[in-house]
Amino acid sequence: MSAKIAIVGGGPSGCYTAQALLKRAPDLEVDVIDALPVPYGLVRYGVAADHQGTKGVARQFARLFTRQKAQFFGNLRVGEDVSLDELRAAYDAVVLATGLSADRPLGMPGEDLPGVIGAGALTRALYEHPDATDLPHLGATPVVIGTGNVAIDVLRLLAKTPAELHGSDLGAGPSDWLAAQGIERITVIGRSPAAAARFSPVMVKELGELSRAEIQVRHPAPEAEDALNLAAAASSGPLPIEFRFETRPLALEATESGLRLTVETPEGEDRIDASSVISAIGFTCDGRLDRAGLLAEAEAGAASRLYAAGWFRGGPTGAIPQCREEGQALAARILEEISPDPARPGRGLFAGRAGVVDFDHWQQIDAQELAAAPEDRCRRKFARREDLLRPALSQDE
Amino acid sequence: MKIAIYYGTETGNAEMLAEDIATELEDAHETSVADLAETAPEALKAAELNVIVCSSYDDGDFPASAKPFVEKLNDESPDLSGVRFAVFGLGDSEYEATYGFGSMKLADLLVACGATTLGERIVHDAAGDDLPEDLALPWLAGILETA
Ligand SMILES: Cc1cc2nc3c(=O)[nH]c(=O)nc-3n(C[C@H](O)[C@H](O)[C@H](O)COP(=O)(O)OP(=O)(O)OC[C@H]3O[C@@H](n4cnc5c(N)ncnc54)[C@H](O)[C@@H]3O)c2cc1C
Ligand SMILES: Cc1cc2nc3c(=O)[nH]c(=O)nc-3n(C[C@H](O)[C@H](O)[C@H](O)COP(=O)(O)O)c2cc1C
Numbered sequence: 427m428s429a430k431i432a433i434v435g436g437g438p439s440g441c442y443t444a445q446a447l448l449k450r451a452p453d454l455e456v457d458v459i460d461a462l463p464v465p466y467g468l469v470r471y472g473v474a475a476d477h478q479g480t481k482g483v484a485r486q487f488a489r490l491f492t493r494q495k496a497q498f499f500g501n502l503r504v505g506e507d508v509s510l511d512e513l514r515a516a517y518d519a520v521v522l523a524t525g526l527s528a529d530r531p532l533g534m535p536g537e538d539l540p541g542v543i544g545a546g547a548l549t550r551a552l553y554e555h556p557d558a559t560d561l562p563h564l565g566a567t568p569v570v571i572g573t574g575n576v577a578i579d580v581l582r583l584l585a586k587t588p589a590e591l592h593g594s595d596l597g598a599g600p601s602d603w604l605a606a607q608g609i610e611r612i613t614v615i616g617r618s619p620a621a622a623a624r625f626s627p628v629m630v631k632e633l634g635e636l637s638r639a640e641i642q643v644r645h646p647a648p649e650a651e652d653a654l655n656l657a658a659a660a661s662s663g664p665l666p667i668e669f670r671f672e673t674r675p676l677a678l679e680a681t682e683s684g685l686r687l688t689v690e691t692p693e694g695e696d697r698i699d700a701s702s703v704i705s706a707i708g709f710t711c712d713g714r715l716d717r718a719g720l721l722a723e724a725e726a727g728a729a730s731r732l733y734a735a736g737w738f739r740g741g742p743t744g745a746i747p748q749c750r751e752e753g754q755a756l757a758a759r760i761l762e763e764i765s766p767d768p769a770r771p772g773r774g775l776f777a778g779r780a781g782v783v784d785f786d787h788w789q790q791i792d793a794q795e796l797a798a799a800p801e802d803r804c805r806r807k808f809a810r811r812e813d814l815l816r817p818a819l820s821q822d823e
Numbered sequence: 824m825k826i827a828i829y830y831g832t833e834t835g836n837a838e839m840l841a842e843d844i845a846t847e848l849e850d851a852h853e854t855s856v857a858d859l860a861e862t863a864p865e866a867l868k869a870a871e872l873n874v875i876v877c878s879s880y881d882d883g884d885f886p887a888s889a890k891p892f893v894e895k896l897n898d899e900s901p902d903l904s905g906v907r908f909a910v911f912g913l914g915d916s917e918y919e920a921t922y923g924f925g926s927m928k929l930a931d932l933l934v935a936c937g938a939t940t941l942g943e944r945i946v947h948d949a950a951g952d953d954l955p956e957d958l959a960l961p962w963l964a965g966i967l968e969t970a
Contacts, residue, residue, distance in 0.1 A: 442835070479915035479949030483834050593950065628882050628918070747833045747887060 428453040429764045430772035432517040434504045436460035437467020438746050439736025440523035441487040442753030448494040450761055455772050456496040457517075461503035462556065463783045463814040464791065465491075467525055469746075471555045472546075474579045475596040476586070478804055483746060491785035499776055500783030501815060505715050508775070514731060516775040518766045521756070522720060523735040526742045528712040532571065532705050536678025541565075541685050545576050545706035552583065552600045554809035561603045565701020566610040569687055571675055572706035573616035573623040575745075578633055580704055584609055585639045585665055595805040611666045613698060615689065620647040620654060620671040627653030638663040645671040645692065678703060709742035728763035780822045787817040824872055824970070826852045831859040831877035831889025831929065836955065837913050840947075841876045843956045844963060859892040864936070869905035872941070872970055874963065877929050878913035883921025889929060896932045904937035909966050911959050912946035922946065942966040 431447060433440040436458045444456045464470060466484050473480045490496040502508055504524070513520050529544025531537055543562050550558040568584070570577050583596075588605055596604075616623055620643060634641055634657025641658040649655070654669060674690040687698045711717040717738065724734040735756050736749050744752070776782055791814055798806040808814050826848055830841040838858070845854040857866075859877070867873050878886045885893050895901070910933075912926025923946035930944055945962055947955040 445835070477917075479917060482836055482949045485954075486835050486839050489839070626881070631882075632917075750833075750835055751887075 428455055429518045429766035430455040430516070430770055431457070431519045431521065431760065431764070432513050433458045433521045433523055434513070435467065435523035435525060435736070435738070436462075436465040436487075436498065436500070437523060437525050437736065438469060438483065438487075438749035439525070439738075439753055440521065441466070441490060442750045443521055443523060443735050443756050444490050444496050445486065445494070446754040446757035447760065448490065448496060450757060452494070456490075456494075457499055457773050458490070458496055459499045459502050459504060459508075459513075461501070461507075461524075463501045463811060463818065464788055465498055465500065465785075471550055471553050473746075474549075474583065475553055476583070476591055476594040478594065480746070497773060498783070498785040498788065499773070500788065501781055501818065502776070503714075510720075512775060516771050517731075518770060519731050519733060519760055519764050521733045521735055521760070522715070522724065522738050524715060524738045526709040526711055526737045528710050529705060530708040530710045530742075532675065532678075532707065534675060534677050536680070536685075537705075539678055539680055539685060541680075541700075541702045542678065543702065543704055545570075545572070545580050545704055546709055548580065548704055549576070552596065554597050554600065554807045556809065556811035556814060561600065562702060564607050564609065564704075565684060566608055567613070567684075567700060568609060568702045568704060569613045569615060569698060569700035570704045570706055571615045572708075573614060573618070573625055573669070573671075574706060574708070575625050575629050577614065577706035578625045578629040580706060581612060581614065581667060582629075582633050582636065584612060585633070585636050585663075585667060587637055590636060592802045593804055595799075595803055595807060597807055597809065598800075599809070609665065611668065613700070614667065614669045615673045615675060615687075615698075616669065616671050617674045618671065620645060620669070621649070621652065623654070623671070630654050630657050633657060633667070634661040636661070636663065638665040640664065640666045642666055642668040643671070644668065644673075709737070711738075733760060781815065781818060783815065783818040787821070790817040824852060825870070826854045826874060827868070827871045828854060828856045828874045828876070829859050829862055830856070831875070831886050831892065831925065833878060833880050833886035833888065836949075837876040837878050837886070840911070840913070840955045840959055844874060844876070844959060847956075847960050848963075858888050860888040860890075862892055864892065864895050864899065864901040864903065867903060867906045867908065867938070869907070872967070873906060873908040875908055875910045875926075875929065876913065876959070877910060877926040879915075879918070879921065879923060879925030883918070883924030883928070885925045885929065889925065893929065893932065896936060900936060902937055903933060906933075906938040907941050907970070908933055908938055909941045909963065910944045911962065912944060913949065913955060914946045915949040917950050922948075941970055
């Protein structure tokens with residue numbers, strides 16, 4: 427008897443879990459439900475536009491739907507368009523893999539001032555997420571708070587020349603926006619000592635290789651072999667990117683010309699003028715689902731038939747390889763615990779529903795985006811939800 | 824001839840290619856697919872054609888699933904004389920200085936243990952336009968002609 431499993435969220439965690447489930451049990455009915463009209467979560471809207479190789483995992487995920495017989499139900503937000511209770515009544519198990527999309531707040535006075543933007547919001551705007559806010563004006567001297575890989579992604583994009591973006595899928599609007607910012611210096615602030623920063627050495631090396639970058643480090647790591655020290659020694663472009671470690675942001679205030687950040691450093695309090703502030707200190711739940719309550723239920727045992735995966739379960743730190751490893755472990759556990767009930771209708775729940783995007787619709791969008799790519803880009807994304815929905819809606823008519 | 828396909832992977836691309844290769848060959852050959860993470864060096868047999876698909880990570884390092892196998896090669900230096908293998912790499916030319924290093928280092932280690940390479944190692948570039956199977960299948964067909 428084949429069990430029915432709903433996976434909520436079509437990012438890497440949801441897709442790797444589905445992949446592992448169907449690999450072990452090809453007859454399962456696995457459905458991937460996503461609030462967006464397109465699959466793959468942060469692979470499309472978080473992994474940097476100039477890291478196309480990393481997005482290659484999408485080919486594996488596509489196989490789920492083209493060969494492994496999973497079905498995609500896009501443009502369905504669980505908790506709003508369909509309730510979790512409805513899903514649980516219809517499926518033998520429900521996996522929550524909805525990620526963590528909200529930028530973690532800075533938690534200091536002035537954090538909501540105009541000119542302060544989260545790295546998640548900024549990257550969604552850069553990568554043309556349909557729900558993104560407008561791209562902000564960063565001005566000549568932006569400050570980035572945080573020293574993880576997302577901060578480095580932002581720095582790299584801000585520092586790249588137009589030629590260094592060739593081959594990416596950065597859209598025309600965001601590309602023009604980048605070229606128009608006129609950034610003269612970027613300051614990066616991290617609380618930890620340089621040696622404890624979370625970014626990966628490879629990412630820093632790549633930053634140091636950019637033609638415009640001139641990396642500087644205050645309170646550097648003692649080892650000369652430290653990736654950032656090497657990058658500082660190797661880079662000599664016209665755009666200073668200054669890393670300030672052991673520097674704790676205390677407060678933000680508005681000035682006539684922009685923002686002023688008060689920080690605590692080993693030398694005492696200091697003030698940094700900023701034309702804008704980009705916070706890249708991690709992610710948290712957007713509050714649309716009751717994360718704590720749902721995680722407690724999922725942990726409570728097999729009787730809840732509820733499972734959690736990826737960033738939604740473990741927090742905003744693992745990268746794509748970890749999603750795969752955890753997805754495989756979770757699939758094994760689900761298959762041990764599941765007890766199918768043929769009375770549950772599974773995907774029958776969505777029969778006749780209008781505005782639902784299936785995988786064939788996504789393949790039409792994908793093909794159109796690839797075909798529309800200009801000479802120096804590998805894809806031209808549709809930015810508006812209505813364009814992403816066109817194949818699904820024209821079928822409904 | 825039996826063809827044993829192994830993969831060393833971190834995000835699953837090498838596994839998918841290993842399966843594609845097996846699917847392509849299974850009508851004409853007996854095939855098997857295994858993760859290097861679950862493979863001991865002694866499992867590589869002289870009587871079989873061993874095909875290894877391996878990616879690269881972090882500054883030319885091995886992908887996670889190849890690491891236990893590599894450790895065994897390093898620690899135990901098994902005698903692999905008589906074993907014939909072909910290596911196909913997955914990489915990304917954006918990592919210019921270490922492009923394809925995972926597959927290269929693995930091939931070097933196997934040779935150091937006495938095994939023999941078949942054909943030229945080639946690397947699929949994740950930053951390019953080719954699909955891995957479009958490179959790997961003709962590459963392997965060429966190797967099978969001479970093996
Ligand atoms: C800016 C950025 C860059 C990154 N770059 C890299 C990188 O280069 N390499 C790397 O390995 N990792 C990178 N990561 C980390 C990687 O993206 C995560 O490890 C991974 O995406 C987590 O997967 P997930 O499936 O848990 O979440 P997500 O990828 O966020 O997927 C969640 C999915 O759930 C959907 N969803 C949310 N709520 C609902 C709902 N109520 N109903 C239905 N669907 C819903 C969302 O639309 C989304 O598609 C990056 C992360 C960020 C933020
Ligand atoms: C963090 C990171 C580091 C990488 N380092 C290298 C490298 O040094 N050399 C290389 O050729 N490819 C490198 N790659 C590219 C991968 O090998 C390539 O994407 C491959 O398709 C991954 O295959 P897998 O899913 O089987 O691991 C790197 C990729 C990532 C994400």
